[in-house]
Amino acid sequence: MKLYHVSKSRSTRVLWLLEELGLDYELETLPFDPGALKSPDYLAINPFGKVPVLVDGPVTMSESVAIIQYLLDRYGGDRLQPDRESPEYARFLQWLHFGESTLMGPIAAVLANAHFLPQEERDPRAAERNRRTLKGYLEILDEELGRHAYLVGDEFTAADIVVGYAVLLLKLFRELPDGLPNLRAWFERLAERPAFKKATAA
Ligand SMILES: N[C@@H](CCC(=O)N[C@@H](CS)C(=O)NCC(=O)O)C(=O)O
Incomplete structure (x- = not known):
């Protein structure tokens, strides 16, 4: 999977979780400037022109908390969230x-x-x-x-x-x-x- 990241931005949350879970990922670090985030290439990945973006196979997501829920549910096992029944x-x-x-x-x-x-x-x-x-x-x-x-x-x-x-x-x-x-x-x-x-x- 690949994470589009800007240093100290909300994509830090996703990176932190990927590290906590010990998952393999590719990191693409972008500058915090419109030249990168509003470029036609990047807008084709995320029309909102923001980070984070996580691409995992056919999945592309761009809301940090939704990405965190996705990663926990798909790859977290029972880690870093309480039992659903509790x-x-x-x-x-x-x-x-x-x-x-x-x-x-x-x-x-x-x-x-x-x-x-x-x-x-x-x-x-x-x-x-x-x-x-x-x-x-x-x-x-x-x-x-x-x-x-x-x-x-x-x-x-x-x-x-x-x-x-x-x-x-x-x-x-x-x-x-x-x-x-x-x-x-x-x-x-x-x-x-x-x-x-x-x-x-x-
Ligand atoms: N609710 C979104 C907000 C994403 C967001 O606003 N990201 C900021 C960086 S922290 C961004 O990319 N801003 C660039 C821009 O708006 O041009 C999330 O939690 O991921």
């Missing part, structure tokens, strides 16, 4: 999707309005508003992580990968608010994993 499985799905659907909204708005957009297009009030929303979400995560070592319980799962990537992004842009001791300790545990180190170095 109550933890619902918790797992909840955090897995929270990490993209809810958490990345305010993160993307903060990064756009404080870091990515040209100065004249930035809206500092939107950045502040989204920082407040984000802080509320992170405080809930911090409380949750005070109760157990990982998001779903005492076992590391792919939900930690999805949410952990969001926290990595906040750290890289110095947007992780002060405090949050449980969340910081959890992130340090994640960062010690060899698969995390490999995925974030690529």
